[in-house]
Amino acid sequence: MSVSLRLRLSLLMFLQYAILGLWAVTLPTFLKSPPNEGGLALPARDVGLLYGTLALGATIAPVFVGLLADRLFATQRVLALLHFAGAVLLIAAAITCEKHRNEVTFVFDQLAMSEPVADAELWRFLWEKESIQHYLADPDGYGKTPPPLPPHIQRLLNWLGISRQRLASVEFRAIPTTPDAARQRLTELDRVIRPALVRVLADPKLSAVSRQTVAPLFAILLGYACCYVATITLANSLTFRNLPDPAHQFGQVRALGTVGWIGAGVFVGVFLPTVSSLPIIAAALASFGMAVFALFLPHTPPSGKSRTLADALGVPALKMLADRSFLVFVLTALASSFLMAFHNVFTNPFLVDLGVPVPAAAQTLGQYTEVAGILLIPIVRGWIGMKRLLLVGLLASGGRFLGYASQSWTGVLAIGLPLHGIGFSFFYITAAIYVDQQAPPDLRASAQGLVTLITVGAGALLGNWFSGRIVDWNTSAGTVDWRHVWLVPAVGTLIAACGFALLFREPVRQPPVADEIVPDVELPGA
Numbered sequence: 398m399s400v401s402l403r404l405r406l407s408l409l410m411f412l413q414y415a416i417l418g419l420w421a422v423t424l425p426t427f428l429k430s431p432p433n434e435g436g437l438a439l440p441a442r443d444v445g446l447l448y449g450t451l452a453l454g455a456t457i458a459p460v461f462v463g464l465l466a467d468r469l470f471a472t473q474r475v476l477a478l479l480h481f482a483g484a485v486l487l488i489a490a491a492i493t494c495e496k497h498r499n500e501v502t503f504v505f506d507q508l509a510m511s512e513p514v515a516d517a518e519l520w521r522f523l524w525e526k527e528s529i530q531h532y533l534a535d536p537d538g539y540g541k542t543p544p545p546l547p548p549h550i551q552r553l554l555n556w557l558g559i560s561r562q563r564l565a566s567v568e569f570r571a572i573p574t575t576p577d578a579a580r581q582r583l584t585e586l587d588r589v590i591r592p593a594l595v596r597v598l599a600d601p602k603l604s605a606v607s608r609q610t611v612a613p614l615f616a617i618l619l620g621y622a623c624c625y626v627a628t629i630t631l632a633n634s635l636t637f638r639n640l641p642d643p644a645h646q647f648g649q650v651r652a653l654g655t656v657g658w659i660g661a662g663v664f665v666g667v668f669l670p671t672v673s674s675l676p677i678i679a680a681a682l683a684s685f686g687m688a689v690f691a692l693f694l695p696h697t698p699p700s701g702k703s704r705t706l707a708d709a710l711g712v713p714a715l716k717m718l719a720d721r722s723f724l725v726f727v728l729t730a731l732a733s734s735f736l737m738a739f740h741n742v743f744t745n746p747f748l749v750d751l752g753v754p755v756p757a758a759a760q761t762l763g764q765y766t767e768v769a770g771i772l773l774i775p776i777v778r779g780w781i782g783m784k785r786l787l788l789v790g791l792l793a794s795g796g797r798f799l800g801y802a803s804q805s806w807t808g809v810l811a812i813g814l815p816l817h818g819i820g821f822s823f824f825y826i827t828a829a830i831y832v833d834q835q836a837p838p839d840l841r842a843s844a845q846g847l848v849t850l851i852t853v854g855a856g857a858l859l860g861n862w863f864s865g866r867i868v869d870w871n872t873s874a875g876t877v878d879w880r881h882v883w884l885v886p887a888v889g890t891l892i893a894a895c896g897f898a899l900l901f902r903e904p905v906r907q908p909p910v911a912d913e914i915v916p917d918v919e920l921p922g923a
Contacts, residue, residue, distance in 0.1 A: 405694055406636050406650050411657035412687045413632045416480075417625065418661030419680035420487070422757050423671045424448070426746045427494070431598055431875070432505035433523055435672040437498055438598060438607045441743070441872070445865025447615055448742045452858035454622025456850055458630065471698050472635045477691035479624040479631070484684035486621040491677040493617060497610040498674070504606045505597060514593040526586045529579050536576060595875045626853075639695045648771065655768050659761040666758025671749060714836065714844040723835060725900045726787075727851060730828055732893040733794060734852040736886040738860025740797065740817060743868055747801065747879050751809065759810060763817035770822030774830075777823070783831055784903045790824025791894035793817075798887035802880050825852075835904055 428444045430436025439447075509520040597603065633651075640646045669675045718724045748756035778786050793816045800813025828848065836844035867885050871878040 402639065402695065403650070406639065407653040408690070409632055409636065409694060410651055410654040411660070412683060412690065413628065413657065414654035415657035415661040416483075416680050416683045416687060418658040419665055419683060420676045421448075421451070422662060422745050422760055423665055423669075423676050425742050426749050426756075427672050427674065427676075429746050430672045430749075431594070432498070432502045432603075433509075433594070435498070435670070437494065437501055437610055438505070438603060439610065440865070441868035442862070442865035443608065443611050445738070445742055445861035445863075445868075447611065447618055448738075449858045449861035450615060450618040450622040451626065452854050452856075452861065453619055454624075454626040455853040455857070456855075457623045458627040471696055472631055472638075473691050473694040473697055476628055476631045476635065476694070477688045479628050480684050480691060481688035483621050483624040483628070484681045484688060486617055486624065487677055487681035487684060490614060490617045490621065491674040491681065493610070493613050494674045494677065497607075497614075500609070501603065501607050504603050508597045508600050508603060509593075512593045512597055514589050519590065519593045519597065522586055522590050526583065526590065529583055529586070533576060533579050533583075591875070598875060635694060635697050638697055652768055652771065655764050655771075659764045662761040662764070663758045666755035666760075671745070671757060712843065712847075714840050714847040717836065717840065717844060717847075720835075721900070722902045722904065725897060726828070726831065727848065729787075729791070729893050729897045729901070730824075730848060730852050731856045733791060733824060733890065734856030735860040735863070736798075736889045736893075737794065738857055739864040739867075739883070739886040741857070742861055742864055743882070744801070746877075747883075748809070750877060750879065751804065751806070753806065753810070760814065762810065762814035763821070766815045766818030767822045768818070770819045771826055774822065774827060778827070782903050783827070783834075784901055786823055786827050787831070787901075788894060788898055790820050790822070790827060791890060791897060792820075793823060794820030795887055795890035795894060796820075798883045798890060802883035802887060804880055828852075831904065 425444050425448060426436070428437050428439045428447065429441060431438050506520060509523065510518055512519040514522060636650055637647055640650070665671075665676050665679070669679065718727065744760060745756055748759060753759050774786070777789075781789070797813045797816040797820055800808045800811075800816060803809065803812075829845065832844050832848050864886075868877060868882055871881045
């Protein structure tokens, strides 16, 4: 394989997963955060619904792949077209978010101005809190320039026609002169602000305006998901068809996809605000770049071996469910993907609430161990066998949630996030190997489609809805009881692991047919 070919295929994988990593990790935090922090104030159930568009896209995408790439057009051209369409849809999503954020923020500001707390309105205390945080961020430089007005306050003042000079005559408490005094004042402010803020956020007027975001954003994100998920399959297929020895070389090239996800997380965490639409815009720009780059990929004409829609949805492979172990595996995979939705949707908001610096970058700890886990699969599988390898993946996934439930930086950063990568690689990557090994040659494509539909499709979609409900049920006065949230998937995953250990039999290994091991849709854990 030439250096140029390997470089292009590696960059393809890097960009493919970087695009998703740029926006998908921080989107739930943006959607869920209150307007005074720049968010849309959506309830967790709506956040799960919007995030579930990726799962719906995974069930619709096979139609694109089967009709366009397998029958009509060269793969690289379809890839370019879908990424261009995806970029346009991401821009539309960002515009929609900004439009509704302004509307939500305006209503919030009106309600905050009419909410008296102690000796001032809520919005004045929010400004004082913002000023103190500005002081704590730069104690030496504070006072040399006027403290910045929060953006939502400035917009409201502009609308009301109130100048900054007029506002300067308003008496505020003096900013404390020492960091310790500033922190003490912040504690006092939080105690006064919280009840009033909860009342404002629960106001029906704010809820009605906030929920107007859901329908248009859902439609846009569903269209985007159909395009993006199809490109995953196309990128995998193009790479597989152009590698001289795909059975041994694909894993090395695919590892650059995880590196792309890591790079995106670090970039967003360090350089972009978490609670904003800027990550979506960054992803749109990356998608435009990918559309152009795809035109320079190796020419890959239609394969002429198109799968039917029934194959893509796994209908012929349903007969494999008559085997008890395969049925146990499918049910376990369904339960695991159902519960992993908790991690995919709500880990970033959890890290923000926990106060972890650059949370999007911190989340990439799971991808480092994912790469290590993928490289270790052949070795560990040789030592302990397929069943125990899958079981270790499930136990690691359960341990991830227990680490989160500790609500400590040590438990989350040193245990929970690293275990996510081990759990994902040992269970989900190994699951694809197991399915290919157990399915007869004429059912391999159908079996992979069935497992994809169950895990990335139905399991993730139902899990997004359920996890949002659990978060809402454990939210009181604007504060989420994350310990109880994380214990739900922790217990569920461990129960699934016990059932798998008792009912699943170690499979008899069969030699794979390299020409037919074409990886299907896979969405990495966020």
